[in-house]
Amino acid sequence: MNWVSGHIxxxxxxxxxxxxxxxxxxTTYIALKSPLDTKVVIKxxxxxxxxSFRTDEEKQKYKEGFREEALRLALCPHPNIVKIETVFSEDxxxxxxxxxxxxxxxxxxxxxxxxxxxxxxxxxxxxxxNAVHFIHEKGLVHxxxxxxxxxxxxxxxxxxxxxxxxxxxxxxGAPLTSYxxxxxxxxxxxxxxxxxxxxxxxxxxxxxxxxxxxxxPPPLAWVRKPEKLVxxxxxNPDISDQTNEAIxxxxxxxxxxxxxxxxxxxxxxxxxxxxxxxxPPSPPFNFEVVYLDVRGQERNRExxxxxxxxxxxxxxxxxxxxxxKISAGTYLMGSPDVEMVKSQYQPSNLTERPQRKVSIDAFxxxxxxxxxxxxxxxxxxxxxxxxxxxxxxxxxxDENNPVEQVSWFQAQEFCDRLSHLTQLNYRLPSEAEWEYAxxxxxxxxxxxxxxxxxxxxANYDGTESYNYEPMGEFHKQTKSVGISxxxxxxxxxxxxxxxxxxxxxxxxxxYQGAPLDGRSWEIEGExxxxxxxxxxxxxxxxxxxxxxATNRKFVRPHRSRSSFGFRVALSNLLSK
Numbered sequence: 001m002n003w004v005s006g007h008i009x010x011x012x013x014x015x016x017x018x019x020x021x022x023x024x025x026x027t028t029y030i031a032l033k034s035p036l037d038t039k040v041v042i043k044x045x046x047x048x049x050x051x052s053f054r055t056d057e058e059k060q061k062y063k064e065g066f067r068e069e070a071l072r073l074a075l076c077p078h079p080n081i082v083k084i085e086t087v088f089s090e091d092x093x094x095x096x097x098x099x100x101x102x103x104x105x106x107x108x109x110x111x112x113x114x115x116x117x118x119x120x121x122x123x124x125x126x127x128x129x130n131a132v133h134f135i136h137e138k139g140l141v142h143x144x145x146x147x148x149x150x151x152x153x154x155x156x157x158x159x160x161x162x163x164x165x166x167x168x169x170x171x172x173g174a175p176l177t178s179y180x181x182x183x184x185x186x187x188x189x190x191x192x193x194x195x196x197x198x199x200x201x202x203x204x205x206x207x208x209x210x211x212x213x214x215x216x217p218p219p220l221a222w223v224r225k226p227e228k229l230v231x232x233x234x235x236n237p238d239i240s241d242q243t244n245e246a247i248x249x250x251x252x253x254x255x256x257x258x259x260x261x262x263x264x265x266x267x268x269x270x271x272x273x274x275x276x277x278x279x280p281p282s283p284p285f286n287f288e289v290v291y292l293d294v295r296g297q298e299r300n301r302e303x304x305x306x307x308x309x310x311x312x313x314x315x316x317x318x319x320x321x322x323x324x325k326i327s328a329g330t331y332l333m334g335s336p337d338v339e340m341v342k343s344q345y346q347p348s349n350l351t352e353r354p355q356r357k358v359s360i361d362a363f364x365x366x367x368x369x370x371x372x373x374x375x376x377x378x379x380x381x382x383x384x385x386x387x388x389x390x391x392x393x394x395x396x397x398d399e400n401n402p403v404e405q406v407s408w409f410q411a412q413e414f415c416d417r418l419s420h421l422t423q424l425n426y427r428l429p430s431e432a433e434w435e436y437a438x439x440x441x442x443x444x445x446x447x448x449x450x451x452x453x454x455x456x457x458a459n460y461d462g463t464e465s466y467n468y469e470p471m472g473e474f475h476k477q478t479k480s481v482g483i484s485x486x487x488x489x490x491x492x493x494x495x496x497x498x499x500x501x502x503x504x505x506x507x508x509x510x511y512q513g514a515p516l517d518g519r520s521w522e523i524e525g526e527x528x529x530x531x532x533x534x535x536x537x538x539x540x541x542x543x544x545x546x547x548x549a550t551n552r553k554f555v556r557p558h559r560s561r562s563s564f565g566f567r568v569a570l571s572n573l574l575s576k
Contacts, residue, residue: 072140145205184207306490328361430520430569455475481494
């Protein structure tokens with residue numbers, strides 16, 4: 001007998017809310033977890049399935065296998081795999097506790113929309129394929145990839161595997177036809193004598209991809225064995241030839257004829273997802289600029305306008321990269337030999353000298369540090385050089401928080417993927433560009449606000465005063481970009497604090513011999529992985545002095561921290 005609403009598990013730690021349903025192998029429930037009544041999903045083997053075994057030994061083997069593989073899956077943390085919280089036993093049943101995810105399954109999404117665009121289908125299938133590859137690397141086989149087992153998180157482009165064919169390999173003595181999923185199961189899942197492996201999941205991935213683009217599952221594998229599959233492009237002529245071929249290869253009836261790995265299959269897919277062309281420059285946007293005196297009091301507030309270029313990412317009009325035009329100019333880069341702080345002259349940092357004039361060509365810079373939402377979208381695109389973790393940030397309260405725990409190499413990979421996607425030359429700003437953009441005309445002032453900053457307008461450790469301003473707050477984490485509601489004179493926000501921002505340049509001890517044209521100051525003959533790189537702007541964990549426009553931090557390019565982020569630059573809007 002299945003559990004009913006109100007049934008208590010683990011001495012009150014979990015209370016069954018309702019039964020979600022029964023699949024071929026398990027029963028799934030929504031439960032409330034104490035003490036906050038947090039929703040979780042609990043899955044158990046079907047009682048009637050256990051009772052169908054002939055001997056107690058078979059029953060025990062099935063339950064132990066269910067539990068053991070659940071524990072192994074718990075060791076597979078991945079942003080596109082449902083999180084397994086714990087495994088326990090109740091009424092002699094192994095129980096898997098998983099996160100509860102709000103959203104729609106891909107099966108329902110397609111039924112509502114008829115078919116997906118190739119762009120959207122590629123985004124989702126690549127996310128799931130990377131998750132399956134991760135499972136394979138752990139020595140596991142999923143065995144139950146299908147649209148009903150993939151859910152799209154609400155208000156997100158993230159596709160998540162929410163179920164596993166955990167029990168399939170422990171069923172013996174019964175034909176697997178009774179457990180296969182029509183259209184998504186390969187031939188080996190209809191025959192007990194055939195071995196299942198990675199190729200099993202490749203077939204299911206291809207069948208799922210077929211369904212997303214055609215609107216129906218492919219014909220049953222055992223039915224079409226003597227016949228060739230009708231190409232999906234014949235059902236949907238908008239599919240690219242490359243996608244069509246990848247699906248056909250993955251849906252080969254015989255396992256030996258399919259790609260040998262998920263990575264091999266992914267290589268067959270289009271490398272660049274078709275993207276709507278960039279929007280033309282938007283009308284000027286309005287923003288407020290605030291200037292502070294040495295006591296942190298507002299001495300002036302101005303209304304300004306700036307030119308904005310919006311790069312829409314995907315079909316969600318809210319997900320866009322805002323690029324602000326930074327006009328050309330010449331400025332004093334670096335610090336003077338002495339600076340006035342608290343009515344006293346203090347020597348400036350030697351790494352910020354000698355101060356000299358640098359000319360900057362016009363360019364575009366992202367209005368905010370790259371957010372977690374934008375990072376996730378780009379991280380799911382095909383890699384150029386290295387993998388990116390879509391869920392790398394420590395502070396996940398809001399997808400509008402800046403992405404962090406990003407190394408210099410990862411920031412470069414982000415720029416490469418964004419450039420491949422848009423056919424525009426996105427890159428990290430040079431040090432000279434970053435400082436020019438930060439100062440926004442405030443030469444020989446430590447901040448674009450003026451003589452000091454306060455935690456009302458920037459996110460940093462305000463427990464010590466920089467000048468004569470009162471001590472402020474220390475939030476000990478990042479905050480949503482632009483939350484202060486103000487910008488500098490160029491229209492850029494969060495240039496001081498929140499996260500350190502990577503620049504393109506390698507470390508130089510000072511500015512002796514530095515270029516005067518704003519380009520990145522590279523070191524000839526040095527390998528990228530051995531040179532320290534530059535971070536600017538300070539972060540949520542730093543004191544105000546480290547947030548100064550001229551301050552420089554040097555870090556190895558493979559290092560990442562919960563205070564390391566970045567923003568991007570664009571020299572022009574011409575195609576590559």
